[in-house]
Amino acid sequence: MSKVRTCPACADGAAAGDSFCEGCGRTLPSDIRDASVENPDSVPTAPQVSLSGATPGPEHDGRPGLVPEDGPPTAPQVSLSGARTSGPDTLATQPMRRDSVPSASGGPSPSTETARSGGRTATSAPTVPAWPPPATGSVPVKPTNPDLCSWCPGRVRTGFCESCGRLQPRGRDHVEVCAPGAVGVSDRGLRHRRNEDALGVRVLPADAPHAPGAVVAVVCDGVSSSPRSDEASRVTAEAGVTVLAERVRRGEDPRRATGAAMTEAARAVAAIADSPGSAPACTFVSAVVRPDTGAVTVGWVGDSRAYWLSGGPSASASALLTRDDSWSEAMVQMGMLSREEAMRSANAHALVAWMGADSGQIDAHVSTVTPTGPGAVVLCTDGLWNYYPEAVDLAAAVPGAGAAPREAARRYVDLALGAGGKDNITVVVIPVPGGGGPRAGQA
Structure with a gap:
């Protein structure tokens, strides 16, 4: 546990290394911002293997793997406006964002999430x-x-x-979004003052001329060390899911639509910054699941994740569909540190890419896979995957998530709370019945 300090303006708890007060959003004094973190978060990320050409392990039981249709999922596909290219030689020296240590105190945020399905808007409630x-x-x-x-x-x-x-609990402390093709649950957790996560879900009508029944979802995690991080995640999720759903509805290729949605989401969150030095920031992960083709397209910036969870012995093996934009993952991928060495660093969970006015130019990631169903696509923030980083463990924790998505989403949140609930927790479960599209590798 890092030593707890207090904000001189509102007396809210502040952890060493925080730049902004989580309670009032004011810039913290230099003695707090520059202080070292005595005991950083020790929860490790999972070893992340590229899905392109990956060899299934014994736990896959001979099930088919997932091969992205257009190269490895970590290939930069969309350049978001702003400066600096991310590559193997620059990741280690890029600016980093790190989340603050969660506060033991609590407080509400008044916003709520909405879900659209078939043109209707429903406001979710606790x-x-x-x-x-x-x-x-x-x-x-x-x-x-x-x-x-x-x-x-x-x-x-x-x-x-x-x-x-x-x-x-009030406002966004606990939110559930239920649509015909997806269920999302977001919870403040046990140690954060407010819920800085956000989600958005849209489902196209079954009789839509393009991509009938397609499910579009976005999950964002506010960076606690930035001001108004709860607003950042809300604005980014709403802009991203709205643009993505509209472009898919018009018949645009999901990869192009994902790139456009991420660009607009990045612009939306940058627009709410008071200045580049006081910029709300968040992560971003999205999914477009098309029942008519069986294709799953994901896009991401930061360390919120997308998983494929296998629903049976004939389905594609459970797999992580994203790779974290984190300092530790960059060090491991460049061969500079072992995973154990990287995770012992105070920068282990620091982000090397995020959405915000101070992010500079970042290369967003877009990937498409076509799994053999049945199963489920799961989007989540690190409030869940910190406890279940491996895809096989996430699938085993809630068997048959695709068959009962509402119960699965609630169960995942309960498991994270039971494990400590040290962060906000958000999960979206999108069931994939299987049989509607081509098999993996045949798109």
């Missing part, structure tokens, strides 16, 4: 299970009396329970 709460205590309830705690039978005063001391 989950409201029946009282009493489940034995795990991981899902809040909404008592009729606002003076009663959502987590225990205690009473609430100034937003916190006098018995268990927990913050009462």
